[in-house]
Amino acid sequence: MDHPPFAVTVDLVVLTLRDELCALVVRRGIEPYAGEWALPGGFVRADEDLPDAARRELAEETGLAPGSVHIEQLAGYGAPGRDPRLRVVTIAYLALAPDLPVPSAGTDAAEARWVPVRALAAERLAFDHDRILADGVERARAKLEYSPLATAFCAPEFTVAELRRVYELVWDTRLDPRNFHRKVTGTAGLLAPTGRTTTRDGGRPAQLYRRGEAELLYPPMLRS
Amino acid sequence: MDHPPFAVTVDLVVLTLRDELCALVVRRGIEPYAGEWALPGGFVRADEDLPDAARRELAEETGLAPGSVHIEQLAGYGAPGRDPRLRVVTIAYLALAPDLPVPSAGTDAAEARWVPVRALAAERLAFDHDRILADGVERARAKLEYSPLATAFCAPEFTVAELRRVYELVWDTRLDPRNFHRKVTGTAGLLAPTGRTTTRDGGRPAQLYRRGEAELLYPPMLRS
Known part of the structure; x- marks a missing residue:
């Protein structure tokens, strides 16, 4: 069985409504991209299914009980080079909740904040998180129709x-x-x-x- | 950086219309599940993005040029134990094409055939491929609406x-x-x-x- 090693992460597009539609971003406390803004997320554990990892990260990053939040899988992303350390495939999840509080920082995040998605174009997030965030916002907008x-x-x-x-x-x-x-x-x-x-x-x-x-x-x- | 090793595969839900809606399945030539029916797919290579891996597998399994086939990502699946060998996350793709020919067998597939999705309930596919196939058919049915x-x-x-x-x-x-x-x-x-x-x-x-x-x-x- 010939296959290269990968790491697998989950990343979260967490959307809420404050005065406008906002997404949660965290300032990374560790390399790579230390000090830059990114979507919250982390490595999937050895004994953990993907939705469980997403709900765990959501709880860690927002302090919210998963039951109060709509969460669904968005898509997988795995371009070579998207993480400078090794091949990392991430499974992105979309989470929506009413008027979430200002989040507490997660385990590897120095700081967390809500960013209006209207300001998306001016943001540069770590990894390929710009694209993942844009895909999550587009999914939410489209699904409101049907x-x-x-x-x-x-x-x-x-x-x-x-x-x-x-x-x-x-x-x-x-x-x-x-x-x-x-x-x-x-x-x-x-x-x-x-x-x-x-x-x-x-x-x-x-x-x-x-x-x-x-x-x-x-x-x-x-x-x- | 503490993370467990994973392998990453792509699996394909390939649908076509013959006398009815049919999905492509292959008889596995190697362990695990040797001799059983499964969705076509395989390991993602070290230098390969996920959509490229999906198009490569599609060409290998059907002999079709990817340009003639609609292909979109379906979802990621990664439950612990879904592959008895190691942690494998698979990114499933949905491919649709008009009246595809009877496929030639792929590299690790002994045999390939079209199965009417109406007979899905009676099929037992390898791994969690029953569920992936059902999700792909449901996606296709739902998207015809909108x-x-x-x-x-x-x-x-x-x-x-x-x-x-x-x-x-x-x-x-x-x-x-x-x-x-x-x-x-x-x-x-x-x-x-x-x-x-x-x-x-x-x-x-x-x-x-x-x-x-x-x-x-x-x-x-x-x-x-």
């Missing part, structure tokens, strides 16, 4: 106006409130009414919803 | 009836010809008219189309 992923940015119970704010911030666009309300409440499996209302939006009592059962949305493309 | 992926199963120029046959075989369902025609010709970016017609369907002259420019389809979910 899945209930936007609800992962909301509290467990949310109003239509709160959901609309998610779409507006992730897509960096304005949506007509009345059309949006009609479309999301008319989309099978997207929303489950709780029967309760809230006035926390500041206006009239608004219905509170939970995420519905659908994994994919047919038909509506909300943007159309 | 992308022009179905055109990857067609010749470069195709009729609406030929495209409908793709949807019917992949989804294993019947679609109303008139509704289908209205929806696909009304979907922005899905089809590009060639201005030519054909009678190869056996009926009246039918328009020939090429794939349009769209990467994702908004709005229409054809099944709705």
Whole structure:
């Protein structure tokens, strides 16, 4: 069996909404790229499956219980030379959560912060993390069209106006409130009414919803 | 730098349409799982990027030029114990092509054949390849809804009836010809008219189309 040795890592594109869509980056405390910004992540352990490694790194980097965070695999990256030490294949994960707190630094990270993805073009991240971050943001933007992923940015119970704010911030666009309300409440499996209302939006009592059962949305493309 | 050693492979879910949706499997010529059916694939070489390894394996296993085949990354799989020899992370790729020929056997494969995916439940493939194959079929089925992926199963120029046959075989369902025609010709970016017609369907002259420019389809979910 002739095969070269690899190391395997997981890297995390962690997205949250603050005043705008933000991604978590950490300043590397060790070589290579010491002192530079990178996505959080680390080596997969000998006895660990890939999703377990991703959830462990997420907990270490954000202090959050994995159960409160949507996490899905993004893609594998393995170009020769992407790590100057040896061949490293990384499996990137996309994690989304509502309004995450300022993170505590992870084990090999000196500092951590949220960076608005709007400023992505001006960032230079270590390794090939620019591309991984861009792929994660693109995945999130695309999936809002055809899945209930936007609800992962909301509290467990949310109003239509709160959901609309998610779409507006992730897509960096304005949506007509009345059309949006009609479309999301008319989309099978997207929303489950709780029967309760809230006035926390500041206006009239608004219905509170939970995420519905659908994994994919047919038909509506909300943007159309 | 404390990290365990891994090997990295690529595995291929190669789908084509014959009388029904079929996947390529090979009988393994070497241990582990010698004599059993598996997805085609192999170790990534020391100087090789992951997509290059996938295209090389595809050419070796099918004899097809990669340019004629749609190929995209499916996902990474790396559970401890999925290979009895050592930790192996595999990056799976999904490849689609129209009416592929019966393949020639690859370097470590004693035999290769197409298996109807309808018979999937009765197949027991080596490693975790049952799951990878099921994930690939599910990806293809889902993407037909929101992308022009179905055109990857067609010749470069195709009729609406030929495209409908793709949807019917992949989804294993019947679609109303008139509704289908209205929806696909009304979907922005899905089809590009060639201005030519054909009678190869056996009926009246039918328009020939090429794939349009769209990467994702908004709005229409054809099944709705």
